[in-house]
Amino acid sequence: MSDSRSRERRVLDAVERRREVVNDALAEELPVRHPDRLWEAARHLLDAGGKRLRPTLMLLVAEALSDAEPMSEDYRSFPDSNGDTVDLLRAAGSVEVIHTFTLIHDDIMDEDPLRRGVAAVHEEYDDATAIIAGDTLFSSAFELLTETGAPAARGLDAINLLAETCTRICEGQSLDIDFETRNDVVPDEYVEMIDHKTAVLYGASAAIPAILLGADEDTVDELYAFGREVGQAFQIHDDVLDLTVPSEKLGKQRGSDLVEGKQTIITVHARDRGVDVEGLVDAETPEEVTGAEIEAAVEELEAAGSIEYAREMAHDLADSGKGRLSVLPENESRELLAGVADYLVERGY
């Protein structure tokens, strides 16, 4: 096995092990209770899977900061340098729960019927239940983050960051909706949209454990920037995958973003270069598009340099993010954080 394959294996194993711990905590913290239908709906997507990448980042940051042997500490009473302890699983749960709430509401807004291989909440139940289930997760996340046991001033800072992050996420989703009816979006606007919609929650995930454990401001800021850049890279890589991975592997029609007229960094760049993006594909639904039509569109986007532009941007962002990890002590957990960043921009689908 090559070095890079063995490193990837180690990273995926680290994610997998923390995923299980986070899933157990989410089951403990958010059991189905009265009124059952509401809580079942709130748990629907949590139970449908997900990699728990954001909570994993949080746990790895905490472990790297405290220079602890990976997974050697009790995450429920994780020690800071003063001997105070923090329930990191509540903090990690809060971020995953916020992520899940945004998925539920986004799926209603975008009328997406499927998520994580199961029916979206509004399909499995109805729009009203999905709205209220999302709201319930939203408030539950704040309940969790008020109950980490961290010193109060740090707890308050963490909550302030999470709340501000949620406002940014809403702004990002709003921009995304606006972009659907615009064909003059420029790359900077697109990056602002994905930054708000996706990247700031990665930023918060990296910063919150540092805040709760009492790291200095510079460390917190650098970790926030790490998560944010990596989050942007993740989203841009997603745009590349949609065009470059065969449908069988992608689990959906290759080029579906193009067919649906969705803005991506690739289309906004291409339009900037004079490509008639709206004319690239005639088909109006992913079902009726042909492989040849997508192939021709991809060739035109390649020729405009737009796919390479996106690929480079994703890698530059991930590299910049990884550079910021130098605020952490050198240890296995820091290596794993860099590995997660690489995974986000190198995963094949």
Add this chain to the structure above:
Amino acid sequence: MSDSRSRERRVLDAVERRREVVNDALAEELPVRHPDRLWEAARHLLDAGGKRLRPTLMLLVAEALSDAEPMSEDYRSFPDSNGDTVDLLRAAGSVEVIHTFTLIHDDIMDEDPLRRGVAAVHEEYDDATAIIAGDTLFSSAFELLTETGAPAARGLDAINLLAETCTRICEGQSLDIDFETRNDVVPDEYVEMIDHKTAVLYGASAAIPAILLGADEDTVDELYAFGREVGQAFQIHDDVLDLTVPSEKLGKQRGSDLVEGKQTIITVHARDRGVDVEGLVDAETPEEVTGAEIEAAVEELEAAGSIEYAREMAHDLADSGKGRLSVLPENESRELLAGVADYLVERGY
């Protein structure tokens, strides 16, 4: 002018003066900004009016607790007994903003086209915008409450209460939706529903200023109970008004709850007494019901003692709530709090 008329005038004047202060603060804290359409939608109902009763309760509790001359202190730096100061307008804003968020989402769920005399947000914009505007207010409320400047431990306690309250509100709305398809709801279940959907936010409104100003636990608990009982009384009085106030004065069809098959404390009590509640009104929309039909239904509910039962319950709750105000020093603000409680169960519409 009679004593009770002059007292009511004083109470309404106190509400009105604080309403203006709260409106100014909301305009400062939540200006329309980029992306404009989102923030305009978020402000739509805030700008449409509302009595700001919850913020007014908060300001009055703070004034009563600190034994200050009404409206003599700067609400932006309101002193506690240790000389720390609290931005009460951010706290008051957070609760009003939570209330507004619930109105926006409830109107989508209930498909209500009107609110506060203007189009509901989902009507003025669309469902997607209304969902995201509500979410934006939700997170903004938590941002506001993290920024009151109160000592951190108190801030954290206040946020915990607000988050828990929001979860309860979601549970209450979920119960309300479930009740629409049930005809075996008993009074205790109905009270649980209005407690969660409406009363806990009044409880939080009364308790949060006490928490932020460092009141002892017993005082906080009694103020929470005051708000909660008064909130329940308010909702039950609403049920009575729907049946007993002429349509012209009510601003909507008298008896519309009955026509729409909505559960109220009156119908659940009447059903318990053997009244065929579903058979009381034949009309299926408020437009086609006749005054005579409503009149006959009200007579049957009067005969079953259900309207009197509701009236008494509202007054008993308000009286119990007012009794709890004895934890506060005797002063003008405490009198006004009792007056607001009376107003909530005596207002004519």
